[in-house]
Amino acid sequence: PSLAERSAQALAAQGYAPHLRVGDGAAGWPEAAPFDAIIVSAAAAHVPRPLCEQLADGGRMVLPVGEHEGDQDLWIVSKSHGRLHFERNGGVRFVPLVSPVLDDPAQWAEEF
Incomplete structure (x- = not known):
């Protein structure tokens, strides 16, 4: 079985029933949004525009932003009345998010 299948089985054994999807994390899950x-x-x-677009009004997103070999910061992105608000919340260190979405500058959040 795949990692996702094994994860679903392990979670089910603990009494959880999440909806799992295998895909590009930077592209999000538009079919289940907002x-x-x-x-x-x-x-x-860069902050992925698709994730910002999938955020509900009144919703929040927490994500590390920065180059893999450089500085990274934890950002809180909130949406209110259709507008995005960005708040930096300290330095962090995470593995890189690898996605073709991030190769296209048109897919970066402009406000960031």
């Missing part, structure tokens, strides 16, 4: 909360556990060089 989300009240998004947690990204790998550092992106």
